[in-house]
Amino acid sequence: MPFTAAAFGRKLSTLRKDFGQEIGSVASSTGISADRLGALEDGRIEPSGDEVLILADHYRKDFQYLLADGAEDPDEGVELLFRERGDVLPQADRVAIAEFAFLCRSEAMLERELRLEPRRSAFEFRPRGEYRKGHGRDCAAALRKHLNLNDREGVRDVFATIRDMGIRVFRRRLENSNISGLFMNHPEAGRCILVNLAEGMARQRFSAAHELGHAILDADGAPVTLSMVGGWNSAELAEVRANAFASHFLMAPGLLSAIPRDHLTNAAEVSAWAGRLRVSVPALLSAFHDARMISAEQRSWLREVAQRPSEPPDPELEGALTPPQLARKQALLERGLSSRYVGLAFEAFNAGRISLGLLTELLLSTPAETAEIAALFGRSLQRD
Known part of the structure; x- marks a missing residue:
């Protein structure tokens, strides 16, 4: 493919704006002067070979994408996310998400170099009807059966389980604590999950399961789905479905039914059971409520009085x-x-x-x- 300074400059300018960066900050990070960066973005000069490599590294891009005028950006979905959700993505989080995409592409490349067989799960789920919460519940039950998990068995390492299904999962601390994670269906790396490392381990486990729900049920949707803590309502059915999946996958009905009835409204016992199941108290109480084991009033009261258990170990x-x-x-x-x-x-x-x-x-x-x-x-x- 041909190279022109004009096309190279347009790509640089678009990337810088998508990343929410000023020319001065890019100059500081790359060691390329602001004046020269401006000339490069305007297409008035051609870059040196070193400058191409430095800028590709800065934006976590393959240098060949920057050089070839007609090359497609495999991370286009990430940049689209930056434009559409810039209101909730500070600059640091855009960099973190770009590096996540880089790690996903790199892991796929390493597997190809090592001639590893792609890890693909035989699991598929086709939802029936329009009841999205039911989709999540039924999908979780089907996956647990596929994984040979009995109805009273917990998921010890949800991250390893996801990887064993051929889905990439990385964790990275994000500045916006309201972001629990995201799912990306990448054209080169396949299905990929990012979990916010800033959360406690119990919340990270639930977030990973939530994104797994998206990976199974919404892989044909938007290229990148951003999940916010409390940032959606019951009308956002894809989020409702993913949440129902996560709840039933980590806390199957058999697990809940094994809990003695007198423990359900005992704050100390609720906290202890949350610790055993490696989930948060709010997640466990929501599961109790959805299963009609406690009332809305009891859930609200227990959320106030039940102590947060120790976080599960990080695998x-x-x-x-x-x-x-x-x-x-x-x-x-x-x-x-x-x-x-x-x-x-x-x-x-x-x-x-x-x-x-x-x-x-x-x-x-x-x-x-x-x-x-x-x-x-x-x-x-x-x-x-």
Whole structure:
């Protein structure tokens, strides 16, 4: 495909505006002067090779997309989200979501380089009728059966369950605490889920299950679906359905029916059961209410008096870790890196499928940090 400075400039200008950034901040981040960036955006000059790579890295794009006039942007759905929901997406969250899309594309690339068979679940669900809450409930029951979960068995690691279904899931701290997560149906990476790491683990588990509901039931809808805490109402049926799915997937009717009746209105017991099921007290009370086990008045009262239980363990941080190792793994999670993704990146490097420079880029790190990450995961920076 041909290259023209005008098309390159239009792409740069659009990306900068979509990211909510001023030329001065881009100049500060890239080391390219504001005057030169302005000339590049106006199409008055051509970029150097280094500038193309620097700007591609800044916007988390493949440099070939910037260079080829007619190239399609695989992350177009993300930029569309930025334009449509800019009111709730601060600049930091746009960067985080762009890096999430980059990680999804990179994970798909690593799987191709390693010649891994795509992980695809045989599970499909076709809803019947128009009752969306019923869709969510029935889909959750069907999935639990597909996963061989009995009616009284909880979901221990919802993130691993989602990955085993061939759906990508990453976690990243978002500045807007009202965003619980998002689902993206990416043209290259497939179905992808982002969960807000700023939430407690019980809420993260529910958010992941909610986005899984979107991934199963709404994959043919908008390319990116943003989920807000309390940001939707009963008229938004896709959200109602995803919430019903999450509730029934994590708290199946058999689990709820096993709870003694006298525990349902005992604040201490409600808190204890929420801890056992690894869900929040509000989520458990909503499940009780939807199952007609308690009244609306009882739910409201219990939300006020039941104590929040200890958060469930983070599956990414379990195991024998020293305090420095724990701090490093937590820092990687803050960067959005899952243990599976890091493992794939080192496996590809050790097999000679990617360079050390690309490994560092994929880990969103510096060369020194890459060496630290290798030591943390017991990996070698030497080729096999």
